[in-house]
Amino acid sequence: DVRMSKDSVLVIMHDSTVDRTTNGSGKVFNLTYSYLKTLDAGSWKNIKFKGIKIPTLSETLDIMPENIWLNVHIKGDIETAKLTAKMIIEKGREHQAIISCKTTAIKAIRHIDNSLLICNMERLNNSNEYVVGTIRLKTNFIQLKERSDDFLTGLIKKLKYNNIKINYYKTNSAEKLKRLF
Secondary structure, eight states, X not given: OEEEXXXXXXXXXXXXXXXXXXXXXXXXXXXXXXHHTTSOOSTTTOGGGTTOOOOXXXXXXXXXXXXXXXXXXXXXOHHHHXXXXXXXXXXXXXXTEEEEEOHHHHHHHHHHOTTSEEXXXXXXXXXXXXXXXXXXXXXXXXXXXXXXXXXXXXXXXXXXXXXXXXXXXXXOOHHHHHHXX
8 A cells, every 4th residue: 555755755554644553643645754764663563563664665666576466556646656656667566566546546657657557446336337447447457345156257257358357355264265266
């Protein structure tokens, strides 16, 4: 999950604020990176992680193996999407990075490089609209939650026909994962 600090540094942070996962307070986009890097981002999880710092996107890309998929979820505005796309290109991670974002960010990213892998996160009102919108946008990936088998089978056929790969999420059971696979 990528957010941008007040001074345009891309950081990895799920929440819009640092309140829950650090010893600091405030919205990420209102805080400078010099402040963010002083925060303890590990103690909330477990004392053995005390002192862990909020990583930047650049630092994260530098340590990730080059043979795994990276789901880079944009949690910000169009400028965040543009800078993220440029960083992925700069770091040579186009082959493995899937940028997950909404429609306006998709258009901005494609303006930078139309070959970047994109996952549509514009979920709309229901799964069918989400699938139809993803096909219309011609993205590479979609994220679906598990649904009833009959309903999901029809959507999967549409997606496969349009060469869109499916990333399931919120499936924590080995049996469910086998069935979905």
